[in-house]
Amino acid sequence: MKLWHSFTKELMLASRSFYFYIEIVMAGIFLFLLLFAIPKNFDGRQDEYLYYDVPDSAWEYFEDELLTADEDGLVEMVEIELDDEIILGSLYQADTSNFYVIDDQELAIALADKERTFAGVVHMDELGEITYTYYMQGYETERLLNTYAVFHNEKMEVLKDAFQAVDVRALHEDQVLLSDRENVVPSFLTFNGSLMGMFILAAYIFLDKKEGVIKAYAVTTSPVWHYLLSKVGVVTVTSLVTSLIITLPVMGGQPNYPAMFVFLLTTGFAASALGLVLASFYDDLIQAFGVIFVFIIVMMLPNISYFIPTWDPAWMQYIPSYTILEGFKEILLPGGDITYVLFASLGFFAAGLLLFLFANSRFKKTLTI
Amino acid sequence: MINVKNLYHSYNNDEQFAVKDASFEIPDGEIFGFLGPSGAGKSTTQGILTGLLPLQQGEVTVAGFDIKSIKRNMFNKIGMSFEQSNVYSKMTAKENLDFYKKLFDVETRDSEELLKLVGLDGKENVRAGEFSKGMKHRLTFARSMLNNPELWFLDEPTTGLDPAIAADIKDIIHQQNEKGVTIFLTTHNMYIADELCDRVAFIIDGEIKLIDSPKKLKLAYGEQLVEVEYQKNGDIATETFSTVLEDDKKRLQDVIAKHEIQSMHTKEATLEEIFIKVTGRGLA
Numbered sequence: 001m002k003l004w005h006s007f008t009k010e011l012m013l014a015s016r017s018f019y020f021y022i023e024i025v026m027a028g029i030f031l032f033l034l035l036f037a038i039p040k041n042f043d044g045r046q047d048e049y050l051y052y053d054v055p056d057s058a059w060e061y062f063e064d065e066l067l068t069a070d071e072d073g074l075v076e077m078v079e080i081e082l083d084d085e086i087i088l089g090s091l092y093q094a095d096t097s098n099f100y101v102i103d104d105q106e107l108a109i110a111l112a113d114k115e116r117t118f119a120g121v122v123h124m125d126e127l128g129e130i131t132y133t134y135y136m137q138g139y140e141t142e143r144l145l146n147t148y149a150v151f152h153n154e155k156m157e158v159l160k161d162a163f164q165a166v167d168v169r170a171l172h173e174d175q176v177l178l179s180d181r182e183n184v185v186p187s188f189l190t191f192n193g194s195l196m197g198m199f200i201l202a203a204y205i206f207l208d209k210k211e212g213v214i215k216a217y218a219v220t221t222s223p224v225w226h227y228l229l230s231k232v233g234v235v236t237v238t239s240l241v242t243s244l245i246i247t248l249p250v251m252g253g254q255p256n257y258p259a260m261f262v263f264l265l266t267t268g269f270a271a272s273a274l275g276l277v278l279a280s281f282y283d284d285l286i287q288a289f290g291v292i293f294v295f296i297i298v299m300m301l302p303n304i305s306y307f308i309p310t311w312d313p314a315w316m317q318y319i320p321s322y323t324i325l326e327g328f329k330e331i332l333l334p335g336g337d338i339t340y341v342l343f344a345s346l347g348f349f350a351a352g353l354l355l356f357l358f359a360n361s362r363f364k365k366t367l368t369i
Numbered sequence: 370m371i372n373v374k375n376l377y378h379s380y381n382n383d384e385q386f387a388v389k390d391a392s393f394e395i396p397d398g399e400i401f402g403f404l405g406p407s408g409a410g411k412s413t414t415q416g417i418l419t420g421l422l423p424l425q426q427g428e429v430t431v432a433g434f435d436i437k438s439i440k441r442n443m444f445n446k447i448g449m450s451f452e453q454s455n456v457y458s459k460m461t462a463k464e465n466l467d468f469y470k471k472l473f474d475v476e477t478r479d480s481e482e483l484l485k486l487v488g489l490d491g492k493e494n495v496r497a498g499e500f501s502k503g504m505k506h507r508l509t510f511a512r513s514m515l516n517n518p519e520l521w522f523l524d525e526p527t528t529g530l531d532p533a534i535a536a537d538i539k540d541i542i543h544q545q546n547e548k549g550v551t552i553f554l555t556t557h558n559m560y561i562a563d564e565l566c567d568r569v570a571f572i573i574d575g576e577i578k579l580i581d582s583p584k585k586l587k588l589a590y591g592e593q594l595v596e597v598e599y600q601k602n603g604d605i606a607t608e609t610f611s612t613v614l615e616d617d618k619k620r621l622q623d624v625i626a627k628h629e630i631q632s633m634h635t636k637e638a639t640l641e642e643i644f645i646k647v648t649g650r651g652l653a
Contacts, residue, residue, distance in 0.1 A: 212455030220472035
């Protein structure tokens with residue numbers, strides 16, 4: 001009962017404090033970004049500008065190739081702005097690239113230069129020899145350059161045979177992917193739910209240290225862990241509310257909400273307990289800022305490998321936020337791996353409990369007068 | 370009510386003791402003053418007695434509880450008024466008291482009655498953050514009475530208060546003591562100690578130098594003198610006589626017999642003077 005009284009008191013204090021509204025406003029900003037700034041799916045196609053210096057008969061061949069690659073098999077006439085000039089071009093939209101065919105070699109190169117992208121010039125001489133000239137921007141990888149070199153030094157048949165010899169099998173035929181917008185949600189949930197929780201909890205403790213109320217609490221019959229747990233409870237409830245503010249409008253009923261509830265509780269508990277431990281070593285936020293900042297930066301690192309899966313070093317997986325990101329992703333995916341989520345929850349609960357016990361012993365020892 | 374035997378405490382767990390070999394007993398119903406300058410070890414001792422600091426060495430029982438392994442229900446019996454006001458600034462005065470009321474297992478006092486007692490009536494619904502320093506101090510003081518404590522720890526209870534409010538606080542302390550409450554008063558204010566305490570302890574550099582009642586200390590350390598103002602040849606003359614020396618006694622009788630006395634005061638040593646005499650240091 002005393003724990004409940006402490007919790008309701010903390011809720012009242014939180015509702016009257018600045019930090020509580022920071023979290024709500026942050027959730028609102030995240031939601032705004034998700035709904036209005038982040039497209040449902042990013043258009044990851046690269047623009048490429050091509051100029052064909054070939055006879056009409058050869059052009060028909062190349063155009064057939066382009067139309068085959070085009071998603072709807074239709075060419076689209078477009079106007080492209082270059083400085084103050086309007087340039088006409090033909091657009092072919094393939095899976096990975098937008099091919100703009102321009103009638104002027106200089107303009108094609110100028111457009112590529114302006115967009116910092118790729119231009120290609122295909123030239124056929126009087127003997128029918130085809131020359132490919134690529135205009136790069138300097139940032140392309142050695143691997144890409146080598147690919148182009150190989151492409152024109154090997155016979156196409158050899159390459160085709162090599163490609164066809166590769167056996168590609170889908171492991172999950174019914175795999176459902178998140179849209180690009182939905183894919184950003186786990187990152188926001190991790191930041192808002194867990195990392196902010198650690199910071200906000202430390203901030204609450206420092207406010208109380210400043211007012212000296214922990215000492216007043218310590219001379220009542222309620223144990224100090226009640227005080228600490230009620231703080232954790234408030235931070236966790238806030239993170240539940242802010243997470244729903246972000247998730248409900250974006251994802252609707254798709255996520256597994258019971259699993260999300262469990263995961264938010266356990267990860268929030270662990271992050272808050274970490275905040276308690278940090279706060280037990282310092283007197284105010286300014287003193288602790290450096291350490292909290294380092295923790296937040298380290299915890300944000302897994303975002304890089306989350307969005308760029310090709311960079312996923314093994315050590316990254318030891319950072320807890322890596323597991324949190326993956327857990328949230330499984331929760332949001334229809335038919336996600338809930339066993340993974342539950343095991344991760346168990347791990348975070350155990351880690352949180354150890355941190356909480358350590359923080360409790362620290363606070364009992366450091367109630368200095 | 371309190372038994373302390375060979376108490377030591379070091380903040381760095383080394384030989385730099387903030388409290389050294391302190392021993393004293395406080396019987397039920399006594400007002401015991403812990404007198405010393407800043408950094409003498411008063412607050413450290415009080416911190417150990419209230420469980421805010423761990424007991425490192427020595428034996429301490431408070432209200433029948435061994436401090437070595439504190440039971441939470443000990444706090445049903447004790448109240449603590451801190452020197453630095455520590456109330457929730459975002460809660461009103463009444464909300465502050467109502468919250469702490471719920472953290473005790475014994476019958477508690479009415480919040481509004483306590484606020485009235487310390488002169489905060491009419492401020493029940495004002496947030497403590499809007500209070501002056503003195504008002505916050507009174508709220509902290511009121512909070513320490515919530516659980517009707519048998520043992521009441523008061524740390525500088527009148528610091529920062531205007532004289533009228535300080536007098537009210539002293540009256541409340543007297544009233545509580547008359548009801549049988551034992552009071553452990555920590556202060557560097559010799560006047561409040563002199564006025565309120567049955568016994569005082571002088572502590573300096575962590576060591577208790579002396580424990581006795583203010584009256585006995587004055588008798589033991591004060592010079593017994595009488596200062597007399599009288600009319601002499603149309604002027605006012607002032608003379609000081611010893612009440613112990615025979616010559617002075619005869620001269621005093623002579624002055625009283627032959628002159629018109631304007632005023633006559635006994636001059637006794639103050640606690641501060643005695644403190645300086647005993648410890649060689651002032652209380653500031």
